Amino acid sequence: IIVLFTGAMLTKQNTLLLVFALMAGPFVINGWMTFGMLQAARVRRKVPVRAMQGELFSVEITLRNSRPWFALWMMTVTDEIVHETETLSASVLFSRVSSRTTQSGQYQLRLSGRGRYVLGPIRAASRFPLGLVERSRVFATTSEILIYPRIGRVSQSWRQRLGGATELNSRKSPNLGLFQDDFNQLREFRSGDNPRAIHWRSTARRGQLILREFHQNREHTLAIIVDLFGESFHTVMTREQVDFALSFVASLLIERGRECRDGYLSLTAVGESRFDWEGQGTSSSLESLFDGLALFQPGPATEAVEVVRTKLQQLPTTTQILIVTTRKAGLPYQNLLTSRVELLNLNDVREDDLLTFEDYRPATRSPRSVEV
Incomplete structure (x- = not known):
């Protein structure tokens, strides 16, 4: 042209x-x-x-x-x-x-x-x-x-392990009812009820048999400390390990909240920064929890020792403490671990033994193009 x-x-x-x-x-x-x-x-x-x-x-x-x-x-x-x-x-x-x-x-x-x-x-x-x-x-x-x-399903073995550790914790709460259960209400005595549960003061006051009714209390409290120690976040192995650690923690909190409606739950994550979250059973605000976990990054985790020491001092003895860490060796809080502290090092266990995912999981992270 x-x-x-x-x-x-x-x-x-x-x-x-x-x-x-x-x-x-x-x-x-x-x-x-x-x-x-x-x-x-x-x-x-x-x-x-x-x-x-x-x-x-x-x-x-x-x-x-x-x-x-x-x-x-x-x-x-x-x-x-x-x-x-x-x-x-x-x-x-x-x-x-x-x-x-x-x-x-x-x-x-x-x-x-x-x-x-x-x-x-x-x-x-x-x-x-x-x-x-x-x-x-x-x-x-x-x-x-x-x-x-991602949210998965915590393995049955780990639920039993954590639940068993919680049952072994000493409890200082007074015995206010049968089998350490909570008092619920007073009602009329019915045929087949346990006579040991009769409330005699109310019976004398009303002129008829009044029974104390209890509901089962198994609302165990759980505090999780996530120690995401990592010098670099640019390797695929580190990213996948950190993502799995946060997925396991989130899945465990959700399942514990469903099982224990009134149980106290707390999470403290240390890495590049510090993230704290507290909730109670199914009434917890999970949006703030997921927002914090989505943006959390690993780092030097210099506050790990202080966090473990503070939790042991402030939390009651009935609270089970779980530490999830990615450190390969040399735990700085090793001397603080007691019977009420359960330690989970992700380098020593297989992911399938802790958490299973039912949905799709991409195998690689290579760039992709989608056209519709």
Whole structure:
């Protein structure tokens, strides 16, 4: 085309100029139409605020045509998903969007990393109508999504081990009822009730047999200390070990909260910083727990010794303490460990012996591209 244009200008021949126009015209028309469509396009993104590792969720992309007469044709909207460990891209193709209308498309993600993902910017591109020229427009719209640690099922052996250790703790609570159970209410004596549970003062006052009713109390308290010691977080092995440690802790707290509705639960994690959480059974606010675990990173964990010492001094003797650590050797709080402290070193056990996952678990963390 350049040779034809140069020859037409030098020789002043209209034939060469006409051939040049016929060859350059499609490129100009293609670029002009594509530019007009991109100027009329309006793109929005709707993304969930939170999700879980390995969970499949959808991101909605909305494309609006602001032109009053012409439609948008064959437009590809590409979204970028950025994390500190990976970068992904996802594309949605809109074949036709009529004038003054809006269409929605979706792409699905299954993210393997934990923490904060940043979505954006969005790039809209098209080659319509001839496919000769591709033009694009970047929309500087960003969104964030927080990826929680995965929740699994704690193995039966570890539940029994932790429960047995809790039962061995000495209890200083007074014996207020049968079998150390809690008093619930007074009611009339029925046939088959235990006569030893008759409340004689109420019986004398009312003139009929009144029974003390108890409900079973097995609300064991649990305090977890997570010692995430790590010099570097850029290796895959360290990331997977840390993610598993946080998944195990979160799963254990959820299961203990379901089993012990009124049981006191607490978590203290030390690593790059310190994170504290307290709750009580099923009434606990799990959102703050998962938000803290999603952003927690390993580090020098200089406060580990002080945290263990403080918990032993402040918590009652009926509270079972579990320490989850990733240190390979040389525990700085070794001399503080007592019978009420259960130690779990993730370097000495298999992951399958602690936690099982029923959903999908990605095998690698290599960048992926999803197109819908």
